[in-house]
Amino acid sequence: MMENVLYVLDTGNNRVQMFQYGSSSEKKRDENKMVPSERPKVAIFDLENSNKEAIDKLMGGAVSEMLTTNFVKSNRFEIVERKELNKILDEQHFNSSGFVSADSAKEIGKLLGIDIGIVGSVSTLTDKIDIDVRMLDMKTGVVILATNKSVKNENKIRDAVSEIVMELERSYINRIGAPSAPTGVISLPSMKSLYIKWDPNPEEDVIGYNIFSSTSAEAKFEKVAEVNKNEYKVDGLNENSTYLFKITAFDSEGKESEFSDLVSVNTKKSPDFGYILNIKYKKLPKKVDFSWTNPEEEIVSSYQIYRAETSDGDYKLVGTSIEKKFEETGLEDGKEYFYKIKKVYPDGLASAFSNYFCCMTDESPNEIQDINAVSNLAKKIEITWKIPETDKDISKIYIFRSDVSGGEFKMINDVTSLRKKYVDNKLNDNTTYYYKLKSVDKFGLESVFSREILATTKDVPATPTNLFAESNLARKVKLTWEYNFMNDQKVYFLVFRASTMNEEFKEIAKLDKTEYIDQKLPDNKQFFYFVTARDTDDLASNPTDIIQAKTKPLPTKPSTLKAMERQPRKVSLVWDKNPEPDIDHYKVYKSKKSQTWYKSIADVKETTYTDDEEKKGLRDNTSYFYKISAVDVDNLESEQSDEISAITKALP
Structure with a gap:
């Protein structure tokens, strides 16, 4: 190993x-x-x-x-x-x-x-x-x-x-091999909390730090926290008290360093007085937006904002902010408001009030007059208006819309004040919409709503009626329908077709007549159709009911084909008459070999035929093969009959 x-x-x-x-x-x-x-x-x-x-x-x-x-x-x-x-x-x-x-x-x-x-x-x-x-x-x-x-x-x-x-x-x-002891420990105390930070350990495998605390150097240091960053915040302490801390580092193998140098921290006393300087605010409609500066060394977690109607009035809490700025909305336009601020420290303790300061809201523009809406437009409504001459600093117009009179109006767009018209697009057909407008000045101050106006979009064309499809036609379907044209109305018609009710209908024709012949269709095939009307604004009617039609089938295959054999230099054929009443003639096919290519040799009206090769006569003692098909008045030809064979008479 x-x-x-x-x-x-x-x-x-x-x-x-x-x-x-x-x-x-x-x-x-x-x-x-x-x-x-x-x-x-x-x-x-x-x-x-x-x-x-x-x-x-x-x-x-x-x-x-x-x-x-x-x-x-x-x-x-x-x-x-x-x-x-x-x-x-x-x-x-x-x-x-x-x-x-x-x-x-x-x-x-x-x-x-x-x-x-x-x-x-x-x-x-x-x-x-x-x-x-x-x-x-x-x-x-x-x-x-x-x-x-x-x-x-x-x-x-x-x-x-x-x-x-x-x-x-x-x-x-x-x-x-344990990490070195943490160094560079500093602390930032507050009233009831403190923040400790130290230099990150130089060892790459250090994954965390243990925090030990005691109230005196002689007392036992107890572990109070384990952190994975080189910082620690502790809350819930007593103000104006001394706390002692030591820190160790530990690595990924669990090795722990020696203690850092002892850190002694004194929490602060509550501030005697809070103060604020350099107020800046914007004069805005229905709200105030202000910021401030103030010197402070302690850690402040947020600020409490208080407001009163007068400088010496009853100041009530209206909001908080973590930054040195605040915005309050829902106020009256053109009115003075008085404010004071308190600092809030991480332990929840708040300072005394700052000095008061005053902010004022702006006045709103006048209501928009002469507002109108144009009806009977395809999927849109056109709105026009005029801005009061007294309002010189209008920058935008807000457009609001509702589906019902007196309902909830929602802003749908804003346009520059240079425009005096707005077109609301992509609307539903034959639907009434309600509108209100607001003007907005360069400071963002909004007027009150204008009066409510309404307009109705154009209706779609009427639906075609009495759609009829003629079946049993040779490789085609004829469609006819009726339409009630109103006031020189110009419409055209779209024809849709599908092979089954479950598949997607596809547009197959666009025309301005009330009939259509769907041609070049397969024999004996069923199709489904509907028709819609569309006007010059490209508005489409509701579709007609779906109808179906079937193309004419081919004649049935001739049956019981028979041949008389051993005749001198000829073959006589006979077969049963087809059941279809519109059979025009029969085609006779011949081949010299079985199951090979057959050549058409005759068209006959009757159900018999004698093949003697136009009086020239067939070869003696020779086999010939035949098939018959039926052809109707629409020139639809049936499948060929079953094959039969016959042999001519041999020489003595």
Whole structure:
């Protein structure tokens, strides 16, 4: 399995360490792995015997020796000799057992120059042996990793210790590879909230930050939040109070940095007074639109806008804004309104009133007069108007429409004031529409609605009547209909056809007469038709009812064709008469071979025929083949009869 090399920057000791390691699933250690140029110094303390059975068997000391052997074999750490360690601990009156407090760990680490301490305990139970081991950072006293293994008997202890050492080594490497502590922390406090921001960590694999808080440096710092950006906002704080924060960074592997520098933040007191300067407003119809400036250092989340009828009147809240501008609508034109503003902070606290200021609405234009609408136009209505001469600054005309008198009028368009006409297109036929207009000046001020006017669009042509289709015609259908022409009305007619009721009808003819012959149709085929009328404005009537017709079928195939054989140099044919009353004649076909090409040799009126090749006579002892077809008065020819054959008489 391929091995890996890990380079670790140990900023606390100003050194770069290089570790070579294999897969985490490997159970055996590679004795030839590259070791760091300066190895961490590890002290392995005697593991504490947790019960009488462990004491009797001296299990703690035995497991400690196994830990020492495995750490030495790994060759990644500098191991303090246990006898020398115990000697120094005894001289300094330290406990050499598995219990080492955070304070004593830091003192021992400083005294002996130790980076890591291994402590723990062993318990011997009836059915298992429990081994608990902790890795300590001897500079801080912080537990880097706590792990344990359980084995069923003493023969398994050595394997369990090997696994523990591998896990501890990985934990230490991960700890060294953790992100750097966040820096550049700043805060922006408000009354009951504050905002903290810091520089993004330089490591590319940092995915988030942990926020810790306390009310004093001596109190415990509790984790209060986890964020994925380099900023944090906290609400619900007490105003004029001190809060302490520390921040750590963590990467995609779960490694966490050391704490950032301590950040002390004081929330603010409520402002004593709010004020506002530099009011700018627009004189607009039925509304005011104003903006302002005011110096402020604190974070403001929004502004509350209050209005009164007089400068010293009762100011009531009329709206809020997150920007330093506000628009209020629904006001009276040509009237003064008085305003005051309050700041609202992120914690919901509001300042005192600003100084008051005054805004005034504009007056609206006059109502549009002389408005008219033209009826009886195809799918459209034309509207004309005149603007009062007193209104010199009109910029637009708004067009409103409703489907019912006195109903809801909706704006359908606006046109420039230079125009005095508007055409409302794409309307329904024979429908009445209602209109009102408004004029708008260059400031956006609107007039009141004009009076209501109405107009009706042109009706569609009348529907053709008495549509009739004549069937049983040879390869054609004749259509006739009636139409009531009104007042020299000019219309033309469109004929539509389909082969079935389910398929799409297609236009087949456009004409100004009331009849049409649909020709070149297949025999014995049914067709469906309807007709519409269309005027010069391209308005189409409703379609007629759908009618159907069928073309004339071909005559039936002649039957019972017989031939008299063994006649001298001729063949006599006879067949049954066709049932159709309009059969005009029969065609006789002949061939010298069966099922090949047949040549027409005669047209006869009767149902008999003698083939003697026009008195010349046929060949003796020769076979001939015949077919018959029927042809009606419309020259429709039936299918040929079944083939028969006959042989002439042979010579003696």
